[in-house]
Amino acid sequence: MKLTCAQEHLAKGLSIVGRAVPSRSPMAILSNILLATDGGRLKLAATNLDIGITCWIEAQAEDEGAITIPARLLQEFVSSLPSGEVALTLKPDRLTAHLRCGASEANIKGVDAEEFPPIPRVDGQVTASVEREALHTAVHQVALAAATDETRPVLAGVLFRLRGGKLTLAAADGFRLAVRTVEVSAPVDTSYDVIVPARATVELARIVPDDAEMIDLTVTPNRSQVLFHTGDPATGRGGITAIELVSRLIEGTFPNYEQIIPARFATRVVATTKDFQNATRIASFFARDASNIVRIHAQPGEELTPGKLIVAATSADVGDAVSGIDAVIEGNDLQIAFNAKYLGDVLGVLNTAQLSLEMNTPASPGVIRPVGGDGYLYVIMPMHTQNAGR
Amino acid sequence: MPLRVLPPEVARLIAAGEVVTRPADVVKELVENAIDAVIERQAHDRSAEPPAIRVEIRSGGLALIRVVDNGSGIAADDVELAFQRHATSKVATAADLDAIHTLGFRGEALASIGAVAQVQILTRPPEASAGVSVTVEQGQVTSRRQQGCGAGTTVAVRNIFANVPARRKFLRGQTSEATQISQLVTHYALAYPEIRFVLVNDDRATLQTSGRGDLAETVVDVLGVKVAEQLLPVADADAAVAVSGYVGTPELIRPTRSGLTFFVNRRIIRSPMLGHAVTDAYPAAMLAGRFPVAILNVSIPAELVDVNVHPTKAEVRFASDHAVYQLVHRAVRMTLGDRAPLPELALTPPEAWSDTPLPAGPDQERRPAVRSTTTDPGAVAAAQTLAFFAPSASNGAAGDATAATGARERQRDGAAEARPEPTAIRLSALRPVGQVQGTYVVAEDDAGVYFVDQHAAHEAILYQQMRETRQCAPPAICASQELLQPQAIDLTPRQAQSLAGQGEQLASLGFGVEPFGERSGLLRRVPSGIRHRDYVRTLLEILDLLAAQAEDPSATSAFDQASARLACHSAVRDGDTLSLDEMRELLAQVERQPNLWSYCPHGRPIFLRLSSAQLARDFRRR
Secondary structure (H helix, E strand, O other), X not given: OEEEEEHHHHHHHHHHHHHHOOOOOOOHHHHEEEEEEEOOEEEEEEEOOOEEEXXXXXXXXEEOOEEEEEHHHHHHHHHHOOOOXXXXXXXXXXXXXXXXXXXXXXXXEOEOHHHOOOOOOOOOOOOEEEEHHHHHHHHHHHHHHOOOOOOOHHHHEEEEEEEOOEEEEEEEOOOEEEEEEEEOEOOOOOOEEEEEEHHHHHHHHHHOOOOOOEEEEEEOOOOOEEEEEEEOOOOOEXXXXXXXXXXXXXXXXXXXHHHHOOOOOOEEEEEEHHHHHHHHHHHHHHHOOOOOEEEEEEEOOOOXXXXXXXXXXXXXXXXXXXXXXXXXXXXXXXXXXXXXHHHHHHHOOOOOOEEEEEEOOOOOOEEEEEOOOOOEEEEEOOEEOOOOOO | OOOOOOOHHHHHHHHHHHHOOOHHHHHHHHHHHHHHHHHHHHHHOOOOOOOEEEEEEEHHHOXXXXXXXXXXXXXXXXXXXXXXXXXXXXXXXXXXXXXXOOOOOOOOHHHXXXXXXXXXXXXXXXXXXXXXXXXXXXXXXXXXXXXXXXXXXXXXXXXXXOOXXXXXXXXXXXXXXXXXHHHHHHHHXXXXXXXXEEEEEOOEEEEEOOOOOOHHHHHHHHHHXXXXXXXXXXXXXXXXXXXXXXXXOOOOEEOOHHHEEEEEOOEXXXXXXXXXXXXXXXXXXXXXXXXXXXXXXXXXXXXXXXXXXXXXXXXXXXXXXXXHHHHHHHHHHHHHHHHOOOOEOOXXXXXXXXXXXXXXXXXXXXXXXXXXXXXXXXXXXXXXXXXXXXXXXXXXXXXXXXXXXXXXXXXXXXXXXXXXXXXXXXXXXXXXXXEEOOOEEEEEEOOEEEEEEHHHHHHHHHHHHHHHHHHXXXXXXXXXXXXXXXXXXXXXXXXXXXXXXXHXXXXXXXXXXXXXXXXXXXEEEEEOOOOHHHHHHHHHHHHXXXXXXXXXXXXXXXXXXXXXXXXXXXXXXXXXXXXXXXHHHHHHHHHHOOOOOXXXXXXXXXXXXXXXXXXXXXXXOO
């Protein structure tokens, strides 16, 4: 194995696949990164057995070969090198990598590439191509509603539902639901429901570079693995020619979330996202000691006075806080209580200036949507206290 | 069969049967007499030798019981009288019975014992020049002679129940009898730290107290350092009644009530009421059918308590059970809740160092074993020693004097040992350092390093919050969070029944659940803050608890247990990685809880402390 590549490309590639390296694992080999020549490029790969990330970077390979090297040491070494060409060769024992760049060189002991667990191959037809920007935002807005524990495994995942040329992402942890629909370019005449572990979607959003255009999804015929692919070997930019993330899929059926979404409302609030977010943040400081309860009071305006949205929290120990923000309120006067975290989560991911909050009763769900935005909605279940609604 | 009046020897045996059923009863009667005698002598003559009582038994007391005191003795002419029923020097008129300050008063002890065994008395009042020895068998005096002896009384009881085979048959083994006796003497040793007690069992001294009047020291003598270290001093009083003594930390739990020892005016008694007063002060879930350890004395004016209600005086009747319960409960509660010391963490140097002898320090420091929990342990320990079990004013001048001397000595000792580190919780501004093993938060303040069990701490906070929510008026319900979709839950018939009957209790805990068919329920709301993964399991456990309470209404509050269960399921888990902010928040919450237990509802400690001084010592910086 003998090749050269740019230090920036190698450093970037390592930071991408490094996301899949487990911080602690009983399998020592998993804390290594696989380096292999692949058709004149350098392939980097890492896996924690739940997900595997593979990344190809431009390189001039003179000799084929492969090795695995401890991820952390390699990352630290490469990122400290000056920019320039890095020459990588394998020592005759095939277990030591020699790296040289500028004035520095290093020998790093590795493990035979044969021992590295194979990252599952996902063959088959691409089932959907989505704009990077759209998928990135959708994951960002949806994954936060997934459950963080594994009691009901399907709830720890994000539903990817492909129907009639649209891809819908949905996640719910039992107390809230987030749904986002994105357009699929080059619609394929197929439909499916698969559940991707939330962590895999978050990693996907993190590793796909800003300048990527499309992300392709491929699902194995037996619905056990999903592959996200971006980039093109021929036209790769920034030295990263292609990135792939393979994840296992969660078995099971996602709850029928559509029936949870209320069809009508008795009170609708339209408020400035930033104002509502600030008011919620202020209340959350006081809600911390009071079961995280934030009380919301929607007061419709009169002929001459605008509507008000009151956001308040009270802690017996700490004190209380109230913020009143201007809002357009249709329908009934209503008081309701929400968990400050669930409210804060969604307010942090809305990317429109205004939002709408639709409600019916203090005991039924509230629905938050971006105003003038696209197919996003967030259903949040209310809380109850002795004082709620009074 | 014609009726007839029983001959005197039969009547004697029957009467004796009420007082003396086993060797331990004999020891009890004799030791009580001995205590009365030594106290009486001290009261008349302060310069007398320090009071001491020696108990000797052989074969579990069946072969021999000998009780030796250096008390006031019996005048030579009165000795035979002592063996007659209702012969006593302690009560003269009926009015005296309303204000009994001595342990004995009925004049039945010696008569009863004399009826069932061979009894030899050797006695000499301090002022008499010679002693007298009298032997009684089956109620008859068989020998009498003058004999030289020390001041005081020696009673030797041999061949107990030789003439009552039926009684003998029902005795348990010698070991069991010896254990009973040992426990009895232990209790009296604790009640009278100013009397030096020695117990000799088959020629082996099994118990020995210093008699210096210092209870803390006596506790170490009789219970050992290990137990003593886990005892917390109790002291409280209202206008009439005072309670003092020690209770065990919630770590010190026994499967039976055997660790609960109560004295009323230093008379050992059985009292379910006092047992409840103590047990109820501990978190119910922690005990879970087990019992704490307590050694408590209730000092109460003689007119507010009737000790003459039980043949062996094992029970007393209070004028107001309620007032006594309240006081004891409050005292124990305060001790546990506010001032339980943090368990100290001892560092053990690695093995390799152990060939270098450690400085003598640690061993000496072991000695003051019972930790004080106040800011100035030296002074307050002394004060508590004075207050503790101090004889009531009417009969205890002598006791006071010895106790005071002991206390002063201790105070000096304490100063010399230089361990004035308050171990009370004073958690101002704990700084989180990090988390170890995914389980413990490490924090520090100026006084030392703390290991905080993250799960236990969080659990205790939640439990406390739930109790407070429950206690406010009108009782608030716990906040609850609506579920996105109602969840059907399978129930056992028992759970279904308790769901049908106890919906209100569940609602007050934050569960919204309704019956849904015969054997299932529909869960709509869960307590806020509960971990997602656990809410169904928690609900089922609570339904079981409520069912158990419905079947046995006398069981301890199912609500407390349910709260504890809920707190446990809502708290962070072992293995949950906490950010520094989360740790800070956890510690801040602990600091904000004024009445936080140092123990979680399961009784495990929340904090371990490694004091700066201990660190410095272990690193030999000083």
